[in-house]
Amino acid sequence: MATAAGSQVVIPPVRRVPDRFRTLTGAIASVVPLIVVVIVVILFQQASPAVWRYGVGFLTGTDWNPVTESFGALPAIFGTVATSFLALALALPVGVAVAVVLAEQGQQGIRGVIGTGVELLAAIPSVVYGIWALYVLAPWSYAHLEVPLSERFGFIGWLSQPGVRSLFNASLVLAVMILPTLSAISRDVIRAVPRGLRENAVALGATWWETTWRVILPAARAGIFGATILALGRALGETIAVTMVIGNNHSIPPSIFAPAYTLSAVIANEFTEATGVYHPAALIELGLVLILVTLIVNVAALWLVRSTSRDVSRAA
Amino acid sequence: MYVLTLLALIPLGLILWFTVSKGLPPALHLEFFTNSFRPVGVPGGGVADAIVGTGILVGLASLMAIPVGILGGVYLAEYGVARWAGWVRLASDVLVGTPSIAIGLFAYALLVAPLHHFSGYAGSVALAVLMLPIVIRTTEGAVALIPSGLRESGLALGLPRWRVSLQLILPAAVPGVITGALLAVARASGETAPLLFTAFGNQHLVFDPNGQLQALPLTVYQYALQPYKSLQDQAWGAALVLVVIVLGINLASRWVLRRQIALAGQL
Numbered sequence: 170m171a172t173a174a175g176s177q178v179v180i181p182p183v184r185r186v187p188d189r190f191r192t193l194t195g196a197i198a199s200v201v202p203l204i205v206v207v208i209v210v211i212l213f214q215q216a217s218p219a220v221w222r223y224g225v226g227f228l229t230g231t232d233w234n235p236v237t238e239s240f241g242a243l244p245a246i247f248g249t250v251a252t253s254f255l256a257l258a259l260a261l262p263v264g265v266a267v268a269v270v271l272a273e274q275g276q277q278g279i280r281g282v283i284g285t286g287v288e289l290l291a292a293i294p295s296v297v298y299g300i301w302a303l304y305v306l307a308p309w310s311y312a313h314l315e316v317p318l319s320e321r322f323g324f325i326g327w328l329s330q331p332g333v334r335s336l337f338n339a340s341l342v343l344a345v346m347i348l349p350t351l352s353a354i355s356r357d358v359i360r361a362v363p364r365g366l367r368e369n370a371v372a373l374g375a376t377w378w379e380t381t382w383r384v385i386l387p388a389a390r391a392g393i394f395g396a397t398i399l400a401l402g403r404a405l406g407e408t409i410a411v412t413m414v415i416g417n418n419h420s421i422p423p424s425i426f427a428p429a430y431t432l433s434a435v436i437a438n439e440f441t442e443a444t445g446v447y448h449p450a451a452l453i454e455l456g457l458v459l460i461l462v463t464l465i466v467n468v469a470a471l472w473l474v475r476s477t478s479r480d481v482s483r484a485a
Numbered sequence: 486m487y488v489l490t491l492l493a494l495i496p497l498g499l500i501l502w503f504t505v506s507k508g509l510p511p512a513l514h515l516e517f518f519t520n521s522f523r524p525v526g527v528p529g530g531g532v533a534d535a536i537v538g539t540g541i542l543v544g545l546a547s548l549m550a551i552p553v554g555i556l557g558g559v560y561l562a563e564y565g566v567a568r569w570a571g572w573v574r575l576a577s578d579v580l581v582g583t584p585s586i587a588i589g590l591f592a593y594a595l596l597v598a599p600l601h602h603f604s605g606y607a608g609s610v611a612l613a614v615l616m617l618p619i620v621i622r623t624t625e626g627a628v629a630l631i632p633s634g635l636r637e638s639g640l641a642l643g644l645p646r647w648r649v650s651l652q653l654i655l656p657a658a659v660p661g662v663i664t665g666a667l668l669a670v671a672r673a674s675g676e677t678a679p680l681l682f683t684a685f686g687n688q689h690l691v692f693d694p695n696g697q698l699q700a701l702p703l704t705v706y707q708y709a710l711q712p713y714k715s716l717q718d719q720a721w722g723a724a725l726v727l728v729v730i731v732l733g734i735n736l737a738s739r740w741v742l743r744r745q746i747a748l749a750g751q752l
Contacts, residue, residue, distance in 0.1 A: 188646065189647075190563075190645075190646050190647035190650065191560070191563070191564050193556075194556050194557070194559055194560035194563070194564075195560050195564065195567075195569060195570075197553055197556045197557050197560065198556070198557035198560040198561060198570075198573045198621070199569070199573065200553055200557065200617070201557065201573050201576045201577050201580060201617060201618065201621065202572055202573060202575075202576035204576075204580065204614055204617070205576045205579055205580055205583075207591075208583070208587070208588070208591045208614075211591055211594050211595060212587065212590060212591060212594065214594075215590075215594045215598075262489060263489050263490075263492050263493050264493075266489035266490055266493075267489070267490045267493045270487065270490045283490055283493075283494065285739075286493075286494045286497050287493060287494075287497075288735070289497060289732060289735065290493075290496065290497045292671060292731055292732060292735045293497075293500060293675075293728065293731065293732075294674075294675025294676070294677070294702055294727055294728070294731055295675070295676075295677065295678075296675070296677045296702045296705045296706050296709075296724070296727070297500065297504060297675075297705065297724045297727060297728055298500070299705075299706065299709070300705055300706075300709040300720055300721065300724050301499070301500050301503055301504065301724075303709060303710075304503075304507075304709075304717075305499065305503050306499075345496045348493055348496075352493070399582075402582050403582070405584070406582070406583070406584025406585070406586075406587075407584075408584065408585065408586045408677075408678040409677045409678055409702075409706060413706075413709065413710065433584055433586045433678070436586055436590070437586060437678060437681055440590070440593075440681070440682055441681065441682060441685070453590055453594075456584075456586065456587045456590045459584055459586075459587060460583060460584065460587045463582055463583065463584055464579060464582075464583075467578065467579060467582035468575075468579065471575075471578055
């Protein structure tokens with residue numbers, strides 16, 4: 170713009186117009202963090218009678234007696250942790266194998282079928298898993314897995330005493346349920362491994378098996394670990410399918426083939442009939458323990474998965 | 486490797502096989518869908534109460550969760566680099582991983598205990614909390630996929646930002662958004678634990694969300710644990726109906742997505 174010599178152009182200061190669309194949608198989106206905070210606050214408030222009365226002993230006590238109002242969560246905590254880890258151990262080999270196959274092997278057709286199959290497995294409601302586990306999986310596992318194993322290895326205490334409703338059967342159905350999560354995230358992590366790595370290995374003369382086992386999987390190790398932790402988070406919180414086959418036994422089982430209990434199963438079974446002040450509060454405290462544990466596990470897993478995908482692609 | 490992979494598909498086949506083989510006989514009668522709970526020994530029991538209950542619960546939950554989720558997803562996609570958006574995403578992932586029974590306890594503490602009665606409203610609030618993070622994340626993903634050229638064209642033509650988002654970008658992302666909403670609906674239809682202490686179940690065919698409502702997953706759960714074969718058979722029938730609904734919604738959403746990809750390829 171031409172100006173006469175000596176005149177000055179005055180530029181008015183820029184006014185920032187508030188982006189009302191951003192504040193409006195941001196406020197609506199804020200419902201989510203608000204809900205998370207409210208859930209924890211409300212549950213803590215409802216559990217507080219039990220928290221103050223039982224203190225830390227709640228987590229280490231083994232006696233669950235609504236009549237004498239003495240509540241100890243250790244058997245339930247043990248059951249939750251044991252079923253989840255056993256389920257992970259069962260699901261990990263299959264899940265990683267599925268992930269490897271989905272990430273690279275085979276023609277598009279087979280991969281499509283397997284991928285769809287695994288996703289449908291994820292879509293099946295947990296109560297359908299439960300009824301199937303109750304009437305199909307548990308009896309089969311009792312007859313073909315528990316009894317033979319306990320006959321042969323029963324001298325080891327924790328492989329004796331087979332039962333249809335057992336810690337082992339609950340872990341088995343949990344393994345099937347967490348398989349899709351495990352394989353889907355592992356597949357994404359394996360896909361994120363740069364192609365250059367595989368090509369280098371092949372150029373050095375490695376077979377497909379050697380490349381996968383010694384190059385790709387180690388590179389994806391941290392991400393697969395993150396996927397495992399995420400699947401662990403799902404397994405810890407699973408309620409209905411586990412409740413139907415765990416056997417509802419308020420004590421640490423002497424064997425993995427014996428009935429046990431989990432945090433969510435106790436809540437599901439007892440909450441609607443809990444009376445008084447301390448029984449419901451103790452049950453809600455169980456829910457609080459469950460939420461806090463799954464929260465920590467999930468946040469750790471998300472951080473792991475995200476940081477691995479970044480690191481792996483950065484290393485290319 | 487392939488052997489282990491097949492091992493993964495065997496449970497799917499078994500579940501579908503048994504659900505169909507045990508669920509089809511009771512479900513083949515029309516009265517299974519028109520009658521409600523009949524006591525043991527009285528023939529002709531059905532799941533009409535459960536189907537209506539699920540419809541009402543999921544419908545109310547969708548009304549609460551889907552609009553909020555879509556707008557929240559638009560926020561995350563449009564202003565995703567803001568620090569608050571990071572917190573919303575984290576909270577959303579945390580909520581997805583929260584055990585559904587804890588959400589049921591939350592809805593109980595909020596809406597059942599103070600009002601001194603179980604209600605369908607409490608159940609649908611619990612289901613809405615479950616659906617919300619799914620809708621938000623899938624909407625964000627769908628909107629983020631739209632090429633920025635569309636947004637830039639709209640802005641270049643002088644449209645305000647909200648018009649660009651809501652009238653230009655969002656309609657283009659509709660298939661992905663619908664897929665996300667459908668997946669959330671499928672998830673909510675199959676959930677049992679949040680309904681155990683909120684909707685609580687009902688043995689009559691009722692339409693009032695202010696009272697107890699039955700739902701398909703509750704039917705499966707309650708009847709499967711009964712010692713009577715007739716009720717167990719109805720549980721399998723209800724499980725079959727549930728699986729058909731859920732898998733149907735999943736396959737339908739895949740079809741919608743595939744159409745979008747095909748259409749996008751023609752652009």
